[in-house]
Amino acid sequence: MSQIIQKIKELQKKTSNIRNVCILAHVDHGKTTLADYLIASNGIISSRNAGPMRYLDNRPDEQERKITMKASNISLYFESSGEEYIINLIDSPGHVDFSSETSAAVKLADGAIIVVDVVEGVCAQTRTILQQAYNEKLKPILFLNKIDRLIQERNMSTTEAEEHLRRVLEQVNAVIGNIFASDVFLQEDMSKDNQESALETADDSMIYFNPTSGNVVFGSAQDGWGFSLNAFSSMFAEKLNVQADVLNDAMWGDFYYNAKHKRCDSGAYSKGKPTIFVQIILENIWKLYNNIIQDDFDKIGIYCEKLKLKYRPPKKTVANRKTILKNVFTEWLPLEKSIFDRIIKHVTSPADMYQSKLSKLITKDKFAANVEFSEDDSSKVIAFIAKMVPISYRELMACDRALRDIEDEYEPDEQVLIAFCRIYCGVLRENSTVHLVKRDYNPKLKNKEELEPVDIKRVYLMMARNFEPMHEAHSGMIVGIWGLQKFVTKTATLSSSKSCPPFSGLDILAPPVLRVAVEPTNIDDMPKLIKGLKLLNQVDSCVQIMIQETGEHVLCVLGEVHLEKCIRDLTEDYAKIQLNVSKPIVQFRETIMESLQKSSDDDKSVTINARNNTCLIKIIASPLPQNVVKFMESNKEQLKIFASTMEGSSGIEVNKELLNAFSNELKNSDVTQQFELTDIWSIGPKKLSTCLLINKSKYIHHNLLSSETIDGLYDRAIINGFQSAVQAGPLCLEPMHGICFIMQEFIIDESIDKRDSSISGIIITSVKEACRIAFQKQPQRLVGPMYSLSIIANADVLGKCYAEIAKRNGRILVSDMIEGSGMWMLEAVIPVIESFDLANELRVKTSGLAMPQLSFSNWETIEQDPFWIPTTEEELEQFGDKADFENKAKSYMDSIRERK
Ligand code: GDP
Numbered sequence: 001m002s003q004i005i006q007k008i009k010e011l012q013k014k015t016s017n018i019r020n021v022c023i024l025a026h027v028d029h030g031k032t033t034l035a036d037y038l039i040a041s042n043g044i045i046s047s048r049n050a051g052p053m054r055y056l057d058n059r060p061d062e063q064e065r066k067i068t069m070k071a072s073n074i075s076l077y078f079e080s081s082g083e084e085y086i087i088n089l090i091d092s093p094g095h096v097d098f099s100s101e102t103s104a105a106v107k108l109a110d111g112a113i114i115v116v117d118v119v120e121g122v123c124a125q126t127r128t129i130l131q132q133a134y135n136e137k138l139k140p141i142l143f144l145n146k147i148d149r150l151i152q153e154r155n156m157s158t159t160e161a162e163e164h165l166r167r168v169l170e171q172v173n174a175v176i177g178n179i180f181a182s183d184v185f186l187q188e189d190m191s192k193d194n195q196e197s198a199l200e201t202a203d204d205s206m207i208y209f210n211p212t213s214g215n216v217v218f219g220s221a222q223d224g225w226g227f228s229l230n231a232f233s234s235m236f237a238e239k240l241n242v243q244a245d246v247l248n249d250a251m252w253g254d255f256y257y258n259a260k261h262k263r264c265d266s267g268a269y270s271k272g273k274p275t276i277f278v279q280i281i282l283e284n285i286w287k288l289y290n291n292i293i294q295d296d297f298d299k300i301g302i303y304c305e306k307l308k309l310k311y312r313p314p315k316k317t318v319a320n321r322k323t324i325l326k327n328v329f330t331e332w333l334p335l336e337k338s339i340f341d342r343i344i345k346h347v348t349s350p351a352d353m354y355q356s357k358l359s360k361l362i363t364k365d366k367f368a369a370n371v372e373f374s375e376d377d378s379s380k381v382i383a384f385i386a387k388m389v390p391i392s393y394r395e396l397m398a399c400d401r402a403l404r405d406i407e408d409e410y411e412p413d414e415q416v417l418i419a420f421c422r423i424y425c426g427v428l429r430e431n432s433t434v435h436l437v438k439r440d441y442n443p444k445l446k447n448k449e450e451l452e453p454v455d456i457k458r459v460y461l462m463m464a465r466n467f468e469p470m471h472e473a474h475s476g477m478i479v480g481i482w483g484l485q486k487f488v489t490k491t492a493t494l495s496s497s498k499s500c501p502p503f504s505g506l507d508i509l510a511p512p513v514l515r516v517a518v519e520p521t522n523i524d525d526m527p528k529l530i531k532g533l534k535l536l537n538q539v540d541s542c543v544q545i546m547i548q549e550t551g552e553h554v555l556c557v558l559g560e561v562h563l564e565k566c567i568r569d570l571t572e573d574y575a576k577i578q579l580n581v582s583k584p585i586v587q588f589r590e591t592i593m594e595s596l597q598k599s600s601d602d603d604k605s606v607t608i609n610a611r612n613n614t615c616l617i618k619i620i621a622s623p624l625p626q627n628v629v630k631f632m633e634s635n636k637e638q639l640k641i642f643a644s645t646m647e648g649s650s651g652i653e654v655n656k657e658l659l660n661a662f663s664n665e666l667k668n669s670d671v672t673q674q675f676e677l678t679d680i681w682s683i684g685p686k687k688l689s690t691c692l693l694i695n696k697s698k699y700i701h702h703n704l705l706s707s708e709t710i711d712g713l714y715d716r717a718i719i720n721g722f723q724s725a726v727q728a729g730p731l732c733l734e735p736m737h738g739i740c741f742i743m744q745e746f747i748i749d750e751s752i753d754k755r756d757s758s759i760s761g762i763i764i765t766s767v768k769e770a771c772r773i774a775f776q777k778q779p780q781r782l783v784g785p786m787y788s789l790s791i792i793a794n795a796d797v798l799g800k801c802y803a804e805i806a807k808r809n810g811r812i813l814v815s816d817m818i819e820g821s822g823m824w825m826l827e828a829v830i831p832v833i834e835s836f837d838l839a840n841e842l843r844v845k846t847s848g849l850a851m852p853q854l855s856f857s858n859w860e861t862i863e864q865d866p867f868w869i870p871t872t873e874e875e876l877e878q879f880g881d882k883a884d885f886e887n888k889a890k891s892y893m894d895s896i897r898e899r900k
Pocket of ligand 1 (some may be wrong): 025030034145147220221
């Protein structure tokens, strides 16, 4: 291993020979097994252990549950055609609860290996990872895994298998087609004609997977083999007397080998002839498998000779078939070679990626021109930290003995953090100083935000569980940095130059909708809990930590599996104390609906007259249409910037395209047609951005979109009143959702003394009160988070899955048989609040045959009126005994009220 590390340290200076790739897969599709094989190729583990070893899953709970929970990197060495390469392989979890880790992995990579189990085909998480890879502009390689299952489990013939593989490939490409089309249609600045022509003229070879383009590898990670078509075309070209590239193009699709004329002809399907893929590839693989399964050693020997393999099976043996399978196939079609070859061919080297990825990396595109990514200028360092990796100080010292001399601030058992980082430019050296570029730093206004100098103490090559000290890291490398624990939370940008804008953070696809309150069992341990929560917050991009007014510490996470991991990390590593954890709390939101009875605006409006006509406010509340709410939710980061301009922040550039798109959305409904963007006074609640305050009064507010300078004397008080109303609604103090408050009148007594500081307080209280009453004048509803749920199960346990989903108020959306697999794919939505312990219960009820995957889907209004109880004879009859009736919305509301 030390030899390889030495080579990598030398080789890193050649940026064009570095490849950064992540491995992405739906849970259980074979990602970890594949990673083990790739690692085994460097002699780090033996290939016999590849698979069961799970080398990158070094947490005890990862080993125990057999799922990956964190992103990690290992630098590997590979030689091809006399050239030497470094492959930085970033592993990431397939489970949706750890999607922030996957976001970190895709952020640092230039390419992705997408692993798909050919029996299960495209699953819920496959779609997500394809979307993530597309969003980050990664060059993808598809690994169609577990082909051995088609032979051994499903007993498919070679032609059936070919058809099956074609269907799986079509499924994957259909998902990519949809992603690409929605991306084009989302580009608001493109006219409809241009969108259509962009779809028509797109270069398919750059978008879709196609075996003849070499971006598809077929194989079985468990048995250690894999191939792309070119492996067979070079193997058989001479024998068939056909040029290798011609043969390669005919290896997939409707071509057969015309032995008489020694050429590849089309029309295999119509002529009922086996395709070249079947004849040359699948037939050979199938025969070898069948001979090994049938213990026909003579035939195995003959085959090995025919394929020019050195391996000779023992004559009479008790050797295990699995070992023979692995031995024969790893020599014939070595998995690591096929994957590494494709990576080198298809994934862009860091030297070539800068321009294509730059717009993805930098938040403020406009400033990107200021950044020069140049690998030649070693003094200009730019690096991005995608996550902080925890390790015990004792383990770190074992990796890096020099630490004993330079640091004794930490206890050996304490968890410390290494920055997981990619160098985008220059050379990062140990014992150097660079700037930490804060998230809101704007190079155009350099002096506004000071850049913080930070010391890079040590730089490490990341070899999964080992951190190998290296004195310097070159452009393109993925490395670990020691010395930044005190400065970095979640992600950060480092730069030696002041003209570098901050990189955008991670794309987090799901919000943390599950919350628990945590407290130490022994109250004296509170400082340890606070320290532990701080570490957890630094490390995990999906965790949010809040301190309630009551002093309670609330942990917000993605789901139950994520929660389990966080609590385990806190108790065992970060705080090392016993904790009391509350039952999960689900966040709700409050909204209003259009009233069925037509009422005039006057009936709906609320007038508040404070302190004898000092301040008169008239407000009306209306629900915002779905399209507007959806738009606001998906653009909340940008809208936050827009909203802060209305509060007087200057120097911020508002994205004009976004505002145009917003203005278009507003044109589509009766309510929103009544106002323009310039009438928007505030957007709230602060972190959610789904409610609007509109100014239709005669008072003129400060408005960045208008060129006039207005002092907006009372703006801040009005906005504060609105924000505090929408932050906690009247149903159960949960944030409001999808409401537009229109200020119809705002009159201030002209004779008051403007220096009277109590005026602000009066305005805040009156606006807040008016918003709340206007809300209460409409039909009020709770809005709850929904999980989308996907299950792959066989027909025997399908009924039990249906029953469980129905019991928990879920709705089945899709129930389809996966062709050729005998399995069913269920897709459903289920309220988060009803989802607890679902995985466990299903496991018990189906004897482990159905495992659900839950991921956040959307916010959904609960139709029941939380105040409604049956009162009339008719209603009582409908619900039988009153005791049987359960108003779910009311019970959710009551339990939140009780808790609060
Ligand atoms: P991950 O969750 O994507 O990391 O998947 P793993 O690598 O842990 O694999 C999940 C299960 O599938 C394990 O039991 C593996 O042994 C098995 N597996 C992985 N690759 C193959 C394969 O090529 N063929 C078969 N039959 N099983 C495989």
